Amino acid sequence: MQRCVNVIGVGMSPFSPASLSANPTALVGETVRQALADAGLSARDIGTVFAASGLMDGGTLQRALEQTGLGHVPLEQLPKGEESSTLLYHACQAIELGLTECVLVLGVQGAPAPLPDLGVMFERLGATARAYMARYQTRRETFAMIAVKARQHAELNPLAVFTSALTLDDVLDASTIAEPLTHPQFAWPTSGAAAVVLCSSELASRRGNRPVVRVIAQACVSPVQVSGFGPASAFACTGYEVNVAAARELYEQAGRGPQEIEVCELHDSSTLNELLLYEALGFCPEGSAEKLVEDGDNTYGGNLVVNPSGGLLSLGQAPAVSGLAQCIELVHQLRGNAGRRQVADARIALQHQTGADGTVVTTLYQRE
Template identity: 40%
Template sequence: MSEKVLVAGVGMIQFAKPGASQSYIEMGAEATRRALADAGIAYDLVQQAFAGYVYGDSTCGQTALYEVGMTGIPIVNVNNNCSTGSTALYLARQAIATGDADCVLALGFEQMQAGALKSHWDDRPVTRARFVPIMHGLTADLAHLPQALRTFGGAGREHMQRYGTRMETFAAVRAKASRHAANNPLALFRKQMTTEDVMNDTVLMPGVMTRLMACPPTCGGAAAILVSEKFAKKHGLRTDVQIVAQSLTTDPPASFDPPSMLNYVGTHMTRSAANSVYEKAGIGPEDIDVCELHDCFAHNEVICYESLGFCPEGGAEKFVSDGDNTYGGKVVVNPSGGLLSKGHPLGATGLAQCYELTHQLRGTADQRQVQGAKLALQHNLGLGGACVVTLYGRN
């Protein structure tokens, strides 16, 4: 039998631009302290920890957590590209659900460098090396662009060609993110902008993307304390937020054959993970009240509306124009401001999403609050690949 998994505490620090943040040690330790304080427990009650980061040496997790305490517990370092934080959360949930532990910390942090994402290894094959020629072939005219921009820009362009999606739709999604972030004191960018402001920004891909449609490199940390129901009752902890269902998927063959940039950026992984979660929980996408999804580019948010089942394939533009992605619509997407406005420190992103959705279900999200939220969906994507979809509910 599976143990019920509760979110007893969450913590997050304000994200910052590279060069303006504390070290990963300080960010990871502070996020952990805040999660512990939110849960109302001391570190010595934590039985296991999973620490996620992408850019760092081995055992960075221990290095950060030793600043909080040295209790001899298992600490496992996690790296799953941009889905690292949610993968740490997945492992923490699994430890409790199987009865292996009763109180587990999931931590994510990232101390990033300025500029486009890049590998720091040049003496070995890159990840996805077997499949990179597919992307190169489909986006040969974009060879001058950084790989992440080329990848997601290429997927956005394919969506435009296939379904007639306009560039203005991506700009509207970015403008929506800015309106949501204006109410989030922990967001990196809080200035509101219009669709026109986004359209008039520096062009990165003519007719497809401006600079504002891409998330910025960011530094930050976030953490969650997961507990079993019996542990919560024993220690008098809150029991109001539960992880109802969760799924972690990797690429199927259809991600690469037939060649398609939409498939290349993880639509099959997302659809499979989401459908698994809906099935486990006995619900459908129409039941979701609020969602934090992986909007590394405005284009990916639009693509994910369809992969998560919020609208039919090809229906994302109508979903946006009808206002179904914000307050008063079908599902409030990225009330935090998302990666586009809140920032995207790779290892911390999944746990920052957990932080936001936990507060939404508690009813403590202040001006960002989605009234009456009962079911919250989290989507965190890492190419390479891994996709984690998590469903939270009010317990």
């Protein structure tokens, strides 16, 4: 039996470019209590805790949960390095399949994730950006405009790390990482903590008039599922085909199209990735992302607001937390309590997250 999944509680710490405080256990407790209070529930209402941690081992995490009254709740902890997007997917599945009625999803990135040898990856991204520019006569300024937009949004987000405004010249004149992409056009490692409470519709209905955001569709697609189904695109190193497949499956599940989405949080690990995702997610035809950017259709006043939180470009990459942070931003948007970042009358929102192994999770949320 499948049931609807509802997001009823959220809590998050500020992101940081350094390790968390000397007492990350206290920060976990504070974040969990935020989410429970927001949901209007107590620890005894939680059936399972799903957790991903960039550093905390099982024992340390268990002790942190004990301080919130969740010490005796079954804990499903994903292996270190597991992304919170996959974690959220597993938690939703548990409710849909009737395995539990209410779960708390917790992500903790105790220190910035160590960077692998990025030389080859940067080389591929630079080559891909240049190939896109050559194919569609796109200007390097277009990629830089995405970084400027990210900072404009982040200026309104007190939880973001990188909030200082950037001009187009600031971005273009910054140190080059992979021509034409410069330093502000990449998401760099950070740390933080976030918690989300999910529940069935039955439990949500018993909470009275408290705000409810429903998960109306969710897709999880791995590179293995799309390999061998035709030649890879010139943009394969960004997982383009996997993103297209995950978007298509999501829209088919929901019976909705990309034109109905008013706000989106997507995995902007670089400005190149964000630009290609505009096309892969169906927000514009292939080859027309530059027009979308230059028309301002990715920000306030346009047809769609992308990454109102500032995205990974401004919050940084915290693999155990980033997916939950996206969910939390969209919940605030759909509730109408995002403050100065509020997207007017937002009713349907899309979340997109890519894991380290290339697996893509896409989720559609709707305000009830």
